[in-house]
Amino acid sequence: MRAGEIRVAINSDQDIVTARQKGRALAIELGFSTGDATLIATSISELARNIVSYARKGEIILKAVQGSSRLGISIVASDRGPGIWDIRQAMKDGFSTSGSLGLGLPGVRRLMDEFEIDSEPGRGTIVTVKKWKQ
Amino acid sequence: MEVPILKQGEVLIATFQAALSDADLEHLRRGLVQQVVKFRSRGVIVDVTAMDVMDSFASRTLREIAHMIRLRGAETVIVGIQPEVAFAMVQLGLTLEGVATALDLEEGLAYLIQKFKNID
Amino acid sequence: MTKREVTSKDSRTGSNPGAELVVSGEAPSELLRELVAHLRQNRTQLREEWVVRISETRLLTAMTKEEIFAEATSVYDSYVEALETEAFEALQAYARNLSERIIPRGVETHEVVGIVLLLRDVLARSLFAKYQTDFKKLNRILDAYEPAANRIANTVAVGFVQERERVIRQQQEAIRELSTPVLQVRERLLILPIIGVIDPQRARQLTEQLLRGIRTNRAKVVVIDITGVAAMDVTVANHLVQTVEASRLLGATVIVTGLSPEIAQTLVTIGVDLGKMNTVGDLQGGIEQAERLLGYKVVTLAEPRQS
Numbered sequence: 001m002r003a004g005e006i007r008v009a010i011n012s013d014q015d016i017v018t019a020r021q022k023g024r025a026l027a028i029e030l031g032f033s034t035g036d037a038t039l040i041a042t043s044i045s046e047l048a049r050n051i052v053s054y055a056r057k058g059e060i061i062l063k064a065v066q067g068s069s070r071l072g073i074s075i076v077a078s079d080r081g082p083g084i085w086d087i088r089q090a091m092k093d094g095f096s097t098s099g100s101l102g103l104g105l106p107g108v109r110r111l112m113d114e115f116e117i118d119s120e121p122g123r124g125t126i127v128t129v130k131k132w133k134q
Numbered sequence: 135m136e137v138p139i140l141k142q143g144e145v146l147i148a149t150f151q152a153a154l155s156d157a158d159l160e161h162l163r164r165g166l167v168q169q170v171v172k173f174r175s176r177g178v179i180v181d182v183t184a185m186d187v188m189d190s191f192a193s194r195t196l197r198e199i200a201h202m203i204r205l206r207g208a209e210t211v212i213v214g215i216q217p218e219v220a221f222a223m224v225q226l227g228l229t230l231e232g233v234a235t236a237l238d239l240e241e242g243l244a245y246l247i248q249k250f251k252n253i254d
Numbered sequence: 255m256t257k258r259e260v261t262s263k264d265s266r267t268g269s270n271p272g273a274e275l276v277v278s279g280e281a282p283s284e285l286l287r288e289l290v291a292h293l294r295q296n297r298t299q300l301r302e303e304w305v306v307r308i309s310e311t312r313l314l315t316a317m318t319k320e321e322i323f324a325e326a327t328s329v330y331d332s333y334v335e336a337l338e339t340e341a342f343e344a345l346q347a348y349a350r351n352l353s354e355r356i357i358p359r360g361v362e363t364h365e366v367v368g369i370v371l372l373l374r375d376v377l378a379r380s381l382f383a384k385y386q387t388d389f390k391k392l393n394r395i396l397d398a399y400e401p402a403a404n405r406i407a408n409t410v411a412v413g414f415v416q417e418r419e420r421v422i423r424q425q426q427e428a429i430r431e432l433s434t435p436v437l438q439v440r441e442r443l444l445i446l447p448i449i450g451v452i453d454p455q456r457a458r459q460l461t462e463q464l465l466r467g468i469r470t471n472r473a474k475v476v477v478i479d480i481t482g483v484a485a486m487d488v489t490v491a492n493h494l495v496q497t498v499e500a501s502r503l504l505g506a507t508v509i510v511t512g513l514s515p516e517i518a519q520t521l522v523t524i525g526v527d528l529g530k531m532n533t534v535g536d537l538q539g540g541i542e543q544a545e546r547l548l549g550y551k552v553v554t555l556a557e558p559r560q561s
Contacts, residue, residue, distance in 0.1 A: 013156035020187055021153065035462060038186065038218040042226065045189040069416055104190050107226035134423070213505070217465035220503040224496040229503075236505035237472060245505075 005063035008048075010079075011056075016048040019060045026062050027073055032133055039111045040073060040131055046104040047077035047127055055081020055124065065130060072113070072132040080124035087119055137162050139169055144176040145246055147239070152184045159195045167202050175208050177246035181239060183214030193228040200233040209249050210234065213242040285398040290338040292384060293377055301330045304369075304376045313368045316360040325352065333373055337402050342409050349413025357421055366414045367407070374403045427459075436467040443544050444473040444506075447537070449482035457493035464497060468504045475544040476501055479537045481512030491520045498531060507547060508532060511540035 006026060008019040023044040027037040044060060051058035058079025065074045084090050090105055105127070109115040112129040119125040137158070140147045146169055148162070170178060180196065182188070200210040211234045215223075223229070236242040293300065305326050308314060314322055329352070336345040353366070381399060385392035437445045446464055468476065478497070480486070486494075498508040509532045513521075521528060534540040 017153045017155050024186065035218040035221065038216075039222050039225070041187045042189055042219075042222040045187050046226065049189060049191060069412075069419065104226060107190075107228075110225045111222065212503075215503045217462065217469055217500075217504065220465055220500040221461060221496075223503060224499045229499045235503050237469065237474075238505075241472075241474075241505055 005061050008060045008062070010048050010051045010058050010060055010077075013049075013052055016045055016052060019048045019062075020044040023060075023062050023073075023075065026064070027131075030064055030071055030073060030133065032073070032131070036131065036134070040075070043108045043111045043129060043131075044075055044077075046108050047075065047129070050104070050125075050127075051077060051079045051081070055079035058124075067132060070132050072130050074128065074130045075112075076126065076128045078124065078126040083121040083123055083125055084117075084119040085121050087117060091117075137165075139166065141169075141173060141175070142243075144174075144250070145179060145243065146170060146173065146175045146177070147179045147181060149181045149183075150185055152186055154185070154192075156191055159192060163195055163199050163202070166199055167206065170203055170206050170208050176250060177208055178203050178210045179239065179242040179246070180210065180212050181214045181242075182212060182219075183216070183238070185219065186216070188215070188219050188223050188228065190226065190228060193223065193230060196230060197233055209246060211236050211242040211245050213238050282398050285395055286337060286402065289381060289395055289399055290334055292381070293334050293337070296380060297330065297334075300376055300380055301326055304330065304373050307372050307376060308369055311368065311372065313365045313372075314361060317356070321359075325356070328352075329369075330373065333370075333377075333406060336406050336409070337399075340402070342405060345406065345409050346413040349410040350417045353414045353417035357418060363411070363414060363418065367411045370407045370410045374407055378403070436463055438467075438471050438473070439541070440545070440548070440550070442472060442474040442548055443541075444468065444471055444476045445479065445537075445541070446476060447479045447482065451484050452486070452490050452493075454489050454493065457490050461493060461497045461500065465500055465504060468501060468506045473506050475507050475509065475547050477509045477511055477537065477540040477544050479511045479540065480517065481514075481537065483512075483517070486517050486520055488520060488524050491517070491524050491526070495521070495524070495526055495531075509534055509540045509543055509547075511535065511537045 006022055008015060008022060010016065010019060020041040024037045024041040027040045028034070032040065044062075048060055051060075058077065058081065061074075061076040061078070063074050065072045091109070092106070105115075105117065108127075108129060112131050114128075114130040116128040117125070118128075137151065137154070138149050140149075146166070148166055150162075154162070166178060166180075169175070178199075180199065182196075185192070196212055200212075203210045212230060213236045215235065234245060236245050305323060308322060308326070309319075317325070332345060332348050336342060356366075378396070378399065381395055382392065385395055435447075437447070439445050444464070444467055446460065446467075448460065452460070464476065464478075467473065478494070480494075494510070498510070501508045511534045513533050513535075518528060518533075521531070532543075534543050
């Protein structure tokens with residue numbers, strides 16, 4: 001099992017591609033199906049995109065995690081941007097189903113198995129998501 | 135990153151690659167519209183077979199491409215969305231509503247030909 | 255020489271229960287090396303003893319004597335190697351590997367745990383025998399051996415259980431696949447009859463199967479028949495809507511048939527515009543609609559004349 005984590009600095013839109021490619025590679029290495037790897041890569045793309053759009057820069061940390069009897073992948077997207085004023089609003093489905101508005105967070109939550117968000121206006125945002133191998 | 139745009143009669147075929155950044159997509163959007171005007175194309179096929187991830191930006195860009203091309207009197211079809219990508223897209227709520235889609239290049243061309251017939 | 259604080263366990267020597275500073279001769283790793291060397295030296299004899307105990311306790315009845323002996327050799331060696339290197343990840347990988355071989359033979363969890371514990375005991379007794387004259391040393395040897403041996407037993411058991419669970423999941427997957435066929439009825443037309451109870455996992459699997467099927471069969475129309483669906487909650491209704499949307503992205507039109515009033519109500523509740531969804535009363539009607547969409551002419555055969 002891998003020790004260590006993969007950190008991808010997010011400063012530009014090109015980094016979004018890098019982050020999701022590394023995420024997909026890690027997922028495949030951990031034995032996720034190609035379908036799940038696509039879900040994981042897509043989530044990473046959305047989370048990295050939020051960083052670029054709202055905070056201009058931040059970081060994505062990818063790593064393998066061990067559950068009680070299964071393997072999974074953890075993605076942490078963090079930035080020191082403006083933070084989210086109203087998390088409940090941001091997590092409301094109607095806020096992003098158009099696909100072009102909002103933060104896409106409810107969608108990411110649907111794609112992943114675990115979802116946690118920590119955000120403070122003026123301090124930044126940390127989104128942690130996990131997906132477990134079937 | 136250069137995206138090849140082929141001309142086949144009245145139809146332009148743009149083949150998207152896998153690792154297109156936002157800037158690439160923007161560039162592509164402008165380029166496609168220019169080409170449609172230049173060649174007076176009636177249809178555009180955007181082949182996304184190689185795209186392994188379609189996120190909100192890509193989805194929005196595709197819709198904008200279709201919209202702008204329609205303003206110039208041409209029809210757009212998106213082809214080659216992979217099953218896994220389609221699944222991820224609908225989970226995120228990205229449905230490409232208002233944009234025609236087909237399975238592959240062959241189906242896309244058939245769709246456009248049918249469309250031209252109906253218009254003529 | 256290392257200094258260690260040792261609380262003597264030997265009540266027979268009458269020592270104080272209080273802590274006693276003892277200068278011990280060896281570091282724990284040296285002790286491990288020593289006992290590993292002993293276990294390797296006496297490999298043949300100890301392994302034989304172990305195999306005898308296995309048949310005495312009637313474990314591994316599903317395997318022949320030859321098979322047991324063959325596996326016993328590699329298990330013994332892996333056990334001793336794990337003691338020496340403390341490479342428990344390698345051991346777990348080995349355990350999963352071994353499990354992959356023996357699970358199809360019908361070996362159960364309690365048998366695997368049982369034989370590993372038997373080996374632990376056989377080896378422990380041999381250590382007792384060897385160091386019985388030096389009780390203090392025996393204590394130190396056991397201090398080194400016990401945690402490692404228990405960790406091995408745990409690692410092997412976990413590896414076995416993980417493999418078993420993987421096999422079970424695989425079988426469940428296969429059963430699900432068999433029970434949810436995507437049927438190609440005509441060229442470019444797929445039918446997906448959904449029967450029974452759908453949980454979110456099965457719903458997701460259905461969607462994936464259907465989308466793959468659309469691509470493989472180059473389907474342009476899909477008829478999803480939900481007549482046989484017992485009940486549908488909001489989650490599954492959402493899945494249905496997503497399936498319709500995802501199919502469209504692959505260029506296929508979906509016709510939903512067999513919509514009961516209850517399910518229609520659920521769909522409306524989640525905000526589905528039924529006017530936009532292609533629905534037909536029953537499967538037959540759905541197939542006819544599909545054929546029309548595909549450009550087939552639907553011809554009604556004349557009734558045979560009754561003479």
